Structures are given as structure tokens and as C-alpha cells.
Amino acid sequence: FLSRQAKANWPSIRASVAYLQHLADALHALALDPDGEGDGVVSTDLGHWWTQSGPLLQKALHRAADLEVRIARSLPAVSVPPHALTRAVLNLLVNAAEAMPEGRARELSRVILRADADALGENVVIEVIDNGIGMSEEVQRRALDMFFTTKTRGLGTGLGLPLVRRVVERAGGAL
Numbered sequence: 001f002l003s004r005q006a007k008a009n010w011p012s013i014r015a016s017v018a019y020l021q022h023l024a025d026a027l028h029a030l031a032l033d034p035d036g037e038g039d040g041v042v043s044t045d046l047g048h049w050w051t052q053s054g055p056l057l058q059k060a061l062h063r064a065a066d067l068e069v070r071i072a073r074s075l076p077a078v079s080v081p082p083h084a085l086t087r088a089v090l091n092l093l094v095n096a097a098e099a100m101p102e103g104r105a106r107e108l109s110r111v112i113l114r115a116d117a118d119a120l121g122e123n124v125v126i127e128v129i130d131n132g133i134g135m136s137e138e139v140q141r142r143a144l145d146m147f148f149t150t151k152t153r154g155l156g157t158g159l160g161l162p163l164v165r166r167v168v169e170r171a172g173g174a175l
Contacts, residue, residue: 043077044085046115046124053086057113060093064100065109065130067093072116078124079171088167089113091160092128098151099132123173144175 050071058067078085093111100109112129135143142148144165149156161175168175 042081043079044082045077046071046075046126047073049082049085053082053089057086057090057093060090061097061111063106064097065106065111068110068112070112070114070116075115075117075124078126080167084167084170088164089126089128091164095160096128096130096132099130099134101133 050069054069061067080088093113096111108131110131112127114125114127114129116125117123118125139150144161145158146162147158149158165175
């Protein structure tokens with residue numbers, strides 16, 4: 001049985017626990033041993049990956065924007081386990097959704113997930129492009145710093161973009 005005061009505070013308690021769980025999960029993901037991560041799958045076919053992960057990832061936009069997906073055919077597999085790619089793209093899509101100006105109509109907010117070969121055809125380039133508010137120069141300089149966030153406490157941990165960078169660098173790429 002909970003007291004009346006405890007019942008009144010229950011939403012705040014749940015939000016705090018959810019925040020701490022998110023922080024712990026993100027720290028765990030960043031601390032994973034590179035050789036021990038995953039289920040043994042070390043590369044990902046992007047077309048198949050999108051078929052499997054797309055429905056989940058589209059929900060990351062929280063109705064803030066429309067998502068356009070452009071994955072070129074016949075791309076070589078990328079050297080990233082599917083779950084790591086999903087985690088990285090999820091972080092980028094959430095950031096894109098949160099970059100949309102408040103009150104803007106969804107039809108005017110656009111996020112593009114694009115995968116194609118680079119100009120030389122030697123590498124795969126994966127981009128998440130949005131027409132949100134953008135970042136100041138100061139935020140751009142610090143965006144990949146661990147624990148740096150522009151979000152209010154409880155909404156951001158500052159671990160999303162460092163996680164993305166880690167996934168990309170493990171694949172031999174650059175962010």
C-alpha cells in the first residue's frame with residue numbers, strides 16, 4: 001500500500017527510474033567489449049537490415065517528421081553487426097526528430113536515411129539528414145563529447161552520438 005504522497009510522486013519516481021535505466025543501458029552499450037559484442041554477425045546487408053529494423057526505427061520520429069529512406073541496391077555488406085547499426089541509426093533518428101522546431105507541421109519536417117556508395121564506389125556512406133534547427137558552432141564542437149547534451153536532464157544523457165561514433169569507428173569509418 002502506498003501513501004497518498006507516494007501515489008502523487010509515483011510519476012516522478014517512474015520517470016527518474018526510467019532515466020537511470022536509460023543511462024545505465026547507454027553506458028553498458030558503450031562499455032561492451034568490441035570482440036564480445038553481438039551474436040556473431042559481423043556484417044550487415046543494408047536492404048535486409050532495413051526490412052527487419054525499419055518498422056521499429058520509423059517510430060523513433062514520434063510523428064515529428066516524415067521519413068524518406070533511400071538505400072541503394074547492390075551495396076556491399078557493411079562491417080557492422082545489425083544490432084549495432086540499429087542502435088546507431090536509432091540515436092541519429094531520435095536526434096533528428098528532436099531537432100524539429102516545435103509547432104512545425106509534420107509535412108514540413110523531413111528526415112532522410114540514405115545509404116549509397118561513395119564517389120569512388122569503394123565505401124558505403126550512411127547518412128541521416130534532417131531539416132531541423134541545426135547546431136551552433138559550439139554544439140558542433142562538443143557534440144561527440146561524452147556526456148555533453150543540449151537536452152534537459154532526464155531527456156538526454158550525452159551518450160547517443162559517442163555511441164554512434166564508436167559503432168562507425170569499429171567499422172573502419174568516420175563520423
